[in-house]
Amino acid sequence: MDTEHIFWITSRAAGIVALLASTAGVTLGLLMSGRLVRGRTAQLRVSHEALCLATIAALVIHAGALLGDSYLSPSLADVTIPFVSGYQRVWTTTGIVAGWMLIVLGLSYYARGKIGVARWRTLHRFTALAWLLGVLHALLEGTDAGTAWFLIPAAAMVLPAGALLAQRLSATPAPQRP
C-alpha cells in the first residue's frame, strides 16, 4: 500500500467511526429520554457521554487527517468553514456543519451549569439534527457509501436510531403540569 494513502484511509476510517459512535450515542440518548429502558440509567448515561467524546475525537481525526492528504490537499479552511471547499460543496458543507454542531453540542454538557439546565436540554435536542446531517454527509459524499461492507453495518445502526427518532418526534407531548 502506498504511504500517500495513509491520511486518506485514516480520514475515511475516522469518518466511519464518527458515524457509528454518534449513531450509538443518539440511540442511547433516545432510549434514555424516551424512558424505553428501566434501570441502569447511570451506566447508560456514562456510555452516552463516552460515545459522545469518542465521536468528537473521531471527527477531529476525520478532518485533521484530510489535511495530510496530498491528493485533495485541502486547506484548514476547506475542512472547517462551510462553503469554502470546492469539492462537493453542498455535502462537504453538510458534514462541516454537522461536525461543528456535534462538537459544540457535545461539549456544552460540561457547561450546562453556566448555560442553565433547561436551556441546555433544549439545545441538546439539536444533536439529533446534527446526527441526521452527518448521516446525509456520509451517505451522499462518503467514498465508501456504495460498498456493502459499509452500508450493512451502517444501516443496522442508523435505521433503528432513525426509527427511535421518528417515534420520539411523532409522540404526543405529555400534558404540562399545572
Added chain:
Amino acid sequence: MARPLPETTRERLAARARRIARIRRRVFAATIAAFALAWAVIAWNGSMGATSTTTASASATTTSSADAATSTADDATSTADAATSSSDDSSSGSSADSSAITTAQS
C-alpha cells in the same frame, strides 16, 4: 470540618467509580477497535475512491496521440483500456480534461 464518610458509603462510591471507569474503557476500546477494523477493510479493499473519468480521458488522449511512441506504449495502453471501461467517451483531448481533475482520489 467535613465529617469523614462512613466505610460503606466510601466503598459504594469506589465501586461506582470503578464501574464508570470500566464502561468508559470499554467504549473507548470498542471505538479504537472499530477504527482499526475500518482502516484495515479500506486498505484491504484497495479502492481509494472513484477514479475520475477526466484523469482517464487525459491518459486516453495521450495514448491516441502517441500510438507510435514506443517508450510509453505499454503503460499508456493499459491506462487507455481502463479509460475505455470506465465509460469515458472523450477521445479528443482538451485542456479542460486535465484541469478538471479535482474530484477524487486516484
